[in-house]
Amino acid sequence: xxxxxxxxxxxxxxxxxxxxxxxxxxxxxxxxxxxxxxxxxxxxxxxxxxxxxxxxxxxxxxxxxxxxxxxxxxxxxxxxxxxxxxxxxxxxxxxxxxxxxxxxxxxxxxxxxxxxxxxxxxxxxxxxxxxxxxxxxxxxxxxxxxxxxxxxxxxxxxxxxxxxxxxxxxxxxxxxxxxxxxxxxxxxxxxxxxxxxxxxxxxxxxxxxxxxxxxxxxxxxxxxxxxxxxxxxxxxxxxxxxxxxxxxxxxxxxxxxxxxxxxxxxxxxxxxxxxxxxxxxxxxxxxxxxxxxxxxxxxxxxxxxxxxxxxxxxxxxxxxxxxxxxxxxxxxxxxxxxxxxxxxxxxxxxxxxxxxxxxxxxxxxxxxxxxxxxxxxxxxxxxxxxxxxxxxxxxxxxxxxxxxxxxxxxxxxxxxxxxxxxxxxxxxxxxxxxxxxxxxxxxxxxxxxxxxxxxxxxxxxxxxxxxxxxxxxxxxxxxxxxxxxxxxxxxxxxxxxxxxxxxxxxxxxxxxxxxxxxxxxxxxxxxxxxxxxxxxxxxxxxxxxxxxxxxxxxxxxxxxxxxxxxxxxxxxxxxxxxxxxxxxxxxxxxxxxxxxxxxxxxxxxxxxxxxxxxxxxxxxxxxxxxxxxxxxxxxxxxxxxxxx
Ligand code: NAP
Numbered sequence: 001x002x003x004x005x006x007x008x009x010x011x012x013x014x015x016x017x018x019x020x021x022x023x024x025x026x027x028x029x030x031x032x033x034x035x036x037x038x039x040x041x042x043x044x045x046x047x048x049x050x051x052x053x054x055x056x057x058x059x060x061x062x063x064x065x066x067x068x069x070x071x072x073x074x075x076x077x078x079x080x081x082x083x084x085x086x087x088x089x090x091x092x093x094x095x096x097x098x099x100x101x102x103x104x105x106x107x108x109x110x111x112x113x114x115x116x117x118x119x120x121x122x123x124x125x126x127x128x129x130x131x132x133x134x135x136x137x138x139x140x141x142x143x144x145x146x147x148x149x150x151x152x153x154x155x156x157x158x159x160x161x162x163x164x165x166x167x168x169x170x171x172x173x174x175x176x177x178x179x180x181x182x183x184x185x186x187x188x189x190x191x192x193x194x195x196x197x198x199x200x201x202x203x204x205x206x207x208x209x210x211x212x213x214x215x216x217x218x219x220x221x222x223x224x225x226x227x228x229x230x231x232x233x234x235x236x237x238x239x240x241x242x243x244x245x246x247x248x249x250x251x252x253x254x255x256x257x258x259x260x261x262x263x264x265x266x267x268x269x270x271x272x273x274x275x276x277x278x279x280x281x282x283x284x285x286x287x288x289x290x291x292x293x294x295x296x297x298x299x300x301x302x303x304x305x306x307x308x309x310x311x312x313x314x315x316x317x318x319x320x321x322x323x324x325x326x327x328x329x330x331x332x333x334x335x336x337x338x339x340x341x342x343x344x345x346x347x348x349x350x351x352x353x354x355x356x357x358x359x360x361x362x363x364x365x366x367x368x369x370x371x372x373x374x375x376x377x378x379x380x381x382x383x384x385x386x387x388x389x390x391x392x393x394x395x396x397x398x399x400x401x402x403x404x405x406x407x408x409x410x411x412x413x414x415x416x417x418x419x420x421x422x423x424x425x426x427x428x429x430x431x432x433x434x435x436x437x438x439x440x441x442x443x444x445x446x447x448x449x450x451x452x453x454x455x456x457x458x459x460x461x462x463x464x465x466x467x468x469x470x471x472x473x474x475x476x477x478x479x480x481x482x483x484x485x486x487x488x489x490x491x492x493x494x495x496x497x498x499x500x501x502x503x504x505x506x507x508x509x510x511x512x513x514x515x516x517x518x519x520x521x522x523x524x525x526x527x528x529x530x531x532x533x534x535x536x537x538x539x540x541x542x543x544x545x546x547x548x549x550x551x552x553x554x555x556x557x558x559x560x561x562x563x564x565x566x567x568x569x570x571x572x573x574x575x576x577x578x579x580x581x582x583x584x585x586x587x588x589x590x591x592x593x594x595x596x597x598x599x600x601x602x603x604x605x606x607x608x609x610x611x612x613x614x615x616x617x618x619x620x621x622x623x624x625x626x627x628x629x630x631x632x633x634x635x636x637x638x639x640x641x642x643x644x
Contacts, residue, residue, distance in 0.1 A: 152180015
């Protein structure tokens with residue numbers, strides 16, 4: 001893997017380039033912005049190819065065949081010029097870059113949106129989100145050390161940002177390696193369900209991802225390589241779990257209790273960044289008799305690689321994103337696979353889901369400067385901000401027929417229903433079981449390339465939609481009294497997502513316990529800070545999850561930015577700590593709740609991990625990505641009480 005594209009010289013003749021541009025898989029819309037940027041020539045961006053945001057979900061940006069051909073002709077000419085050694089002239093301006101970005105998004109970009117997208121694009125892989133300050137800029141003599149909990153995607157990002165700013169930090173990681181979710185989830189078929197060119201740090205983009213959606217092994221390697229590139233491995237204390245954190249009023253410090261092979265220890269620091277994620281504590285279903293089962297059983301996130309599946313009858317409980325990835329692999333090996341489905345999923349078709357990047361697309365990455373950055377921006381445009389409105393309630397819409405919440409929600413639901421109907425057209429009994437009857441977008445979509453239908457149609461696979469009554473020594477009994485005798489049970493039953501920061505005990509000002517303060521309803525201001533817990537930050541905290549519009553890495557980058565701005569404020573003003581005002585926090589959460597109530601997941605009563613035990617949405621961010629970026633740009637000192 002490499003982070004800096006090592007561009008190859010273009011040797012191919014015109015015919016070969018034409019073939020590459022015409023081959024399926026070459027993503028045409030980002031080609032012209034990449035070439036215009038490489039050559040500094042805005043004339044390549046012709047009016048006739050201005051993208052229509054309404055067609056963002058369509059192939060090749062919804063261009064007609066004639067438009068696609070026009071793009072190829074212009075691209076060929078641009079590639080010829082690159083081949084001849086032409087490059088961008090020195091009087092290329094920021095304004096020119098912005099013009100190219102606007103063209104690439106089919107929208108005239110300005111203000112904050114332009115700045116946010118520019119960071120996402122990260123032209124020439126520049127790290128535009130790096131702190132533009134350093135601890136040395138401030139005269140305070142105060143010691144300032146941060147403890148980061150977790151060395152997954154968010155934790156190593158936070159560490160790097162602190163390192164860039166010259167702040168001391170230590171990472172405590174309960175596992176023996178880096179990677180968090182990508183270390184723990186080793187189930188067969190595990191891969192990222194967001195496009196990989198977006199699911200990576202904006203400033204560590206790779207041009208040589210092997211797949212559109214990389215496998216767990218590749219992502220684990222990516223995060224390890226990032227950690228090495230950040231040079232933070234020596235700051236990590238592996239196999240060390242933080243069991244509690246107590247705010248010591250007198251010293252204005254946090255005391256962390258650590259547990260490791262060496263025993264227990266107390267570590268003092270000025271600030272804590274919890275980067276433990278939302279999806280890391282397996283949830284086992286509360287089904288009577290679960291402990292009676294005599295065969296082996298395990299959870300998707302604790303895969304039992306010792307247990308061979310051949311010649312076994314396997315039961316799988318759950319059909320969420322994890323289960324749908326591993327069930328096809330299980331079915332290939334087991335004698336029989338019985339899948340217990342409680343709620344079917346809306347499948348989002350993506351034919352290239354498991355495909356390797358085709359040669360022609362790789363050629364573009366290897367020969368056109370920073371094509372991958374423009375490819376990322378294009379994906380962002382296609383799948384991000386434009387999709388969110390489809391999950392917003394239109395109060396004037398009558399969706400009684402299909403539980404849709406707006407015309408565009410109905411339209412997308414209709415398309416997804418058609419997809420299911422085409423996949424299961426030859427098996428009406430299965431179709432009936434897999435068609436959801438709840439609002440499209442109320443639960444996480446499951447990405448599919450046809451493998452789900454192929455798997456369910458196997459003669460040795462049974463999709464059981466009878467509800468589970470109990471588990472016995474021999475297997476699973478459904479409510480109609482049928483016993484499904486099995487040799488092993490695999491739980492694809494998700495995570496304790498709403499039990500943020502468990503099982504840690506966190507005690508803040510005046511001895512307040514964070515879990516008691518939350519009382520089952522995790523809340524935070526910006527998803528990052530909670531009143532009474534000074535200098536304690538959450539990454540991927542309450543209400544920072546997204547459903548349809550993007551990659552969680554975007555949120556982590558915004559959070560890391562906000563946290564470093566907060567620490568900068570402390571150092572600049574020589575303040576020990578800040579505590580967010582309760583009224584600021586509460587007002588924010590009222591707005592958030594109102595926002596969530598207007599979304600598909602807030603409107604529907606269907607089960608989902610977006611809700612806590614009482615059905616309150618504690619996970620999701622209901623607004624645009626831009627809004628989160630804007631709100632996390634800078635800390636507002638008026639939001640906080642200063643503690644000396
Ligand atoms: P999940 O979405 O919470 O799915 C849990 C499944 O277990 C659901 O089908 C649920 O049914 C079922 N279930 C739970 N309790 C049950 C019970 N008592 N009886 C019967 N069925 C029961 O968990 P997940 O699949 O692990 O995915 C969680 C999230 O992780 C995803 O939404 C995604 O954000 C992330 N993820 C990402 C990737 C990726 O990018 N590679 C892969 C996997 C997961 P109901 O639907 O009826 O509740």
